[in-house]
Amino acid sequence: MTRALLSVSDKNGLVPFAQKLVELGYELVSTGGTHKVLEAAGLNVIAIDDVTDFPEMLDGRVKTLHPRVHAGLLARRDLPEHMATLAEFNITPIDMVVVNLYPFKETIQKSGVTEAEAIENIDIGGPSMLRSAAKNFASVLPIVDPTDYDVVIEKLQTNQVDQAFRKSLAAKVFQHTAAYDALIADYLTVSEFPKNLTLPYEKFDDMRYGENPHQKAAAYTTALSESYSVLNADILHGKQLSYNNIRDADAALRIIAEFEETTVVTVKHMNPAGIGQGENLEEAWDKAFAADDISIFGGIVALNRQVDAVTAEKMHGIFLEIIIAPSFTPEAFEILSAKKNLRLLTLPFTNTISQNLEVTSVLGGVVIQERDLMGESEANFEVVSKAQPTAQQLRAMIFAQKVVKHVKSNAIVVARDGQTLGVGAGQPNRIDSVVYAIQKAVNKTGFSEAVLASDAFFPMDDSVAYAADHDIKAIVEPGGSIKDKDSIAKADELGVVLVFSGTRHFKH
Template identity: 45%
Template sequence: MAPAGTRISRALISVSDKTGLVDFARYLVDSGVEILSTGGSAKLLRQAGLPVVDVADMTGFPEMLDGRVKTLHPKVHGGILGRRDLVTHRDAMAEHQIDAIDLVVVNLYPFEATVAAGAGWDEAIENIDIGGPALIRAAAKNHDFVTVVVDAADYALVRADMAVNRGATTPELRRALAGRAYRRTAAYDTAIGRWFAEQAEDALPERLTVGGNRGQMLRYGENPHQSAAFYTTGEDRPGVASARQLQGKELSYNNLNDTDAAYELVAEFDRPAVAIIKHANPCGVAEGADLTAAYAAALACDPVSAFGGIVAVNRPLDEALAVEIAKIFTEVIIAPEITQAARAVFAAKKNLRVLEAGRLPDPAAPGLAVRSIAGGLLVQTRDGGRIGRDDLRVVTKRNPTAQELDDLLTAFRVCKHVKSNAIVYVKNGATVGIGAGQMSRVDSARIAARKSEDAAGAKGLTGRLTDGSVVASDAFFPFADGLLAAVAAGATAVIQPGGSVRDDEVIKAADEHGLAMVFTGMRHFRH
């Protein structure tokens, strides 16, 4: 049973991040705590006028091997691991002149930051901490008697506990800090293991560990009865995780998910582009001569669904576009940059969440997508597949026109970000109908066409926006009926992966209706 309070008499301090260290150490000294330290930590404390005992003087063994061996010594680990309630432990410590260490303050070599900064192999290896994790794990194991601190943010907790317990800490705090310590070393080893796998180009190693830092507690998850938090993994991929929120309410679980989907989609385009997302699916996407023109075209695809949506752009967002976006209710806006004039426009809508991401993600960059299922994880490489003109194979008698070809490529890029079964109609660089998440591809084609009729009506037009459009399918048409639904919607050209046992039947139907059709050889299921 852990003692009610363990008074701290000796502390071992060895940190890389020295934030707040001097003030905390001064409090310890003022509380009668002896300080053991090493290297840069000892130097900083001495410069602050605090008494420090070098670990080397305590162990009688010098720091060596360029600092690789400092605290790996029985007098250090014995002082941490010895149980104060066992006579055999106390006798062994006395026999070998080992004094108890009651507080271990250690944070680790900055391996994650070093790698993120682009360090080479040798520098990364030198930033793998060995003694630090050993000290942390030892102190955490013996938390009945030892307090362990791995984060400067926890200095205040220890001070507050000592202040009300006459220099002691409570079992509850020590146990909580022990849990944090093990989570920190686990995340650290995860980062190292992930880096080694990346160096070996092994995307799916035999053991996969996932580490993250809780960046934000969320009010709830997808629904109010679900708890949720947002964790960052340290992946160097610009987006919602690294963006700076300029204004607005706290982002919700659904906001974060939808904003990520929007920014990943808009990054697919080289020309100025806008994506409007609702429930992780695009309800309008367009390229244009500028962002304002692209936004108008994207909004026209489905102005009803765009209400309360997420807007992402792939260029600096200026005042002209801000004025247009501000005309309807929008939940979140994300852009690589936002001008001061645009910020002034948005400032009038205090609840609007505005994010500046700095740069765009690379659609082709490697990475992993992870999803939980009962009892395990489904892990795959990110869908970085991209199709260009040279990848297309014309399979019909008619070749697509130059405009159709441009629109086909746009449609297929959007299709990649639409839930399966996905059908996307595009005309003049803008979506004019989107069918998402249906069990039948035919239904997706029909729903997209029907929504295009609603959108046409909103513009005061008769008919459908899909008349004269092209259509993309995320996977092959298993039967001709899906293609015929697109024909009925007014499509003139088709892009699809191909590969069905009935491809000949589908090609024949396309020829009979004068369509141009190209195969990509690549599908984009998104479940």
């Protein structure tokens, strides 16, 4: 008789699946709680210790780790010597393994869980059976995912269990056990940068395409997903998020997390287009829009307050891809949802992003680093010029510093307190970024109050000179160049305030 071994933590769909296996002529073998569930459903089930002729022991830690189980799984049906060995030791072949693992992930996510509790939820027997079955997939069906129950039954009923299907189930097993082990390794790892990097991810969705239509793509979440993530946002309206949508929305969420004040952030191609703050959301929107009313076209908007009808009306008149906020009033939602393709997302906002490692792919590998969560504080500023900053200029510097860390290097931000005026992003040399940012800002309302922030030091004094020639009266940059003295001398010559922040914010 064909034999199936079932041992699952997730009992969803188990009984109907087992009933159909019996109808197809399968003999059922099971363990512990799974055995009890199947027996209670009136199914004839063989207990695992009747197969092994050995009792479960050590509080269930050892029950399936036995030759009568693994020989039955690993024996090659096409090798007479393997089958003769099974016959010699009176071992029945096992033709299907249905296993899902102890809930390690769910356990470590519980509040107050102890290490001992986590360790007890590391499955040993389950992965061992799955791996044995998956290795011998030519003869054994390995099933790890309850969502596969129906298709397995359908293929068994129609005699369509071919090698390609068997191989696909085996691949799923090894993907699952690898991710399971990776999560355990991550939980136990004390080194930030271990010798072997194991990063478990779970598929979020297939993308229609990647950055461009000719590129295939998919999105994955970390196994222990972060609540403050575009992948955890509620999509209230609009079509599926694209690859570029996700990247841009992620950039917007990172930027707006810098601010507790009422803030609106607009993003285009992962760079801030305009950022505004105000006493209310409408004022913040007006400043963000005025900061760059061209780049916002087709962009992403993040707002850290509930979207009201007045602000919604103003956004409604512009082509936008995504609006993401903590919530929308019913009136605001009605206004904005009139646009069929506009994505409206909600997410609980935070000013505290967790310090996790970030992974970037390169040809042949990855590089990883901590997130740049360095805060900005006047306490870290060093005024190196003779001219001294005003309180208003210092506030503007703090604001600009929070923005410049999110701009592609070489990065320059021209801003006043609570509003960006010009952003120079991604230029191969710093002076070009300075020129572009100032050109964007120079004719805007509030330019007389503007300061200039740089993500890295000035290698020459040309940036200071250009800024001063265009009426910038205060600059903040990290310092640290071997030619800092030249920039300081130029600032003193031209009467410009120069402040060293001491913190570089490259973003490549």
